[in-house]
Amino acid sequence: MALSKISILTTLLKLAGKLPLRVAQALGTGLGLLGWWCRSESRRVTEINLGIGFPDMPEDQRRDLARASMKQTGRTFMEIPLMWEWPVERCLDLIKEIDGEELLSRRDPNQGLILLAPHLGNWELAGLYFSSRYKMAALYSPPHMPEFEDYMIRVRGRLGSELVRGDRRGLARLITLLREGGVAGILPDQSPRGKGNAYAPFFGMDVRTMTLAAKLLQKSGAAVLITYAERLPDAAGYRIVIRECEPGMAENDPVIAATALNASVERSVRRIPDQYQWEYKRFRHRPTGLPNPYHPGKLCK
Template identity: 65%
Template sequence: MSKLKYFLVAGLLRLAGSLPLAVAQTIGRWAGLLAWRLGGNARKVTDTNIRLCLPELSEHQSRQLSRESLIHTGMTTLEIPLMWEWPVAKCLGLIRETEGLELVDEALASGRGLILLAPHLGNWELAGLFFSSRYRMAALYSPPHIRELEDYMIRVRGRLGSELVRGDRKGLIRLMAILKEGGVAGILPDQSPRSKTNAYAPFFGIDVLTMTLVNKLMRKTGATALVTYAERLPGAQGFRIRVTRAEPGLDHDDPVVAATALNRSIEAVVRHCPAQYQWEYKRLRHRPPGQPNPYNQGRTC
């Protein structure tokens, strides 16, 4: 059954990957709008996250942001097959503007490794492809549910020599070695971790379980960290790569202080273009024990 699923998914990816950007974004836009209008789980999670994380918004503003968020998520979903199936040069040709790349060169000039924090904002697949085209880079990944897709993902994401390492003990050892050698590591910092060794820290003012991996890597390797994302430009014009400084404190010896700095770094770029953030993800599901579960009324974490 898993092989049948693989051939079906791979076929759909190749079909979607043959589309022009404008067509893919149009289909994604309509799919996202449909998901918003149907009011299913994705809409409910999005509404909950926006209400809790951005309480300063009016009801009308929250509703509008929810709609725009699902539209952008739909576009991201249809863009990913393009990033995987298009020739690399064609993908990189979608990048119309860059901002802050001097921060990367400045960080690497010190001889230390660099951690690029890439939240689920804009098109993170394109951001990874862009930086792997310029620097010696490794990235953490989680194996897909369909086992046969793993080799496919490694192949398409590593077309320019980027090394993909699993988020297990062996993979983390490899990641530390690359950073110690002055390389670049890409990490998605806004996923909800499950290990008890992580820390609770405020994310948009709400205490949630937050990864301490970045802190550990920085302290053990001496690496620095920056935040990056590929911002979607209007009208299928392409994308803008943005790099910004992370909040101070990521390498603090107190894991809560470090986790707070990590979340604040994410918040800063999300506030720049909130509609392109993946609000559909249940980021608030792991809260301190006894706290209300925001996605299941009447239940506690």
């Protein structure tokens, strides 16, 4: 009987999950460079995004940044099996420093906390770290293969972290958790679907931005911080970085709130721009009638 796609995928993940960090990162670097040399779609999107984000950067520097980003994204890809398959303690041992921990120690334990975790560095490790410390729920989108969802929930929930879908029921669950003093993790830099969005600047371009974080803050009275796991050089591990967000994220005006959210993400990305996932088409949803940066000659609808 032929193996199903999900069986093959999980087998590959388990095999990759046996690698040491240094080997996984080296393989990821190779994958990123292969995509660069082959002039892949990922390279095209990366170069377009960096052109939008850093228009004043000299062309040769921007090209070097694009190449470095491809390498870092390859490392992120190869680190995921480690974060999913390694024992939790082995993953947490990779954390060598926590920058901004005082923001957590000052937190009122009875007040909920929203953690914004953009696609910067190793976001899977950041999730593990916080779920090891707090009663936590994380918002997620179901994978394209429904059979893979059970595996993903199991590995991401090893420390009791609850995964909730990004629907009405999931939103209600997050509000309840936050009112109980829990922690909710959100990826803030995806292009949202549906009506829960506003157009706000991100690296100088107005793009569709989620309003979910603002709604959660308004309905729960929670605090909000932004965090990421910065990859250290030479496979030395990671630094958990925790920062305050820009003011205005709980404003009733969705544009003001979305602008504060994007500014918070942008400030973190500018610190380590090579570790951001520039391969994602973050600028594809713009106000109607404006040019689509990824398809010359086409307008956004």
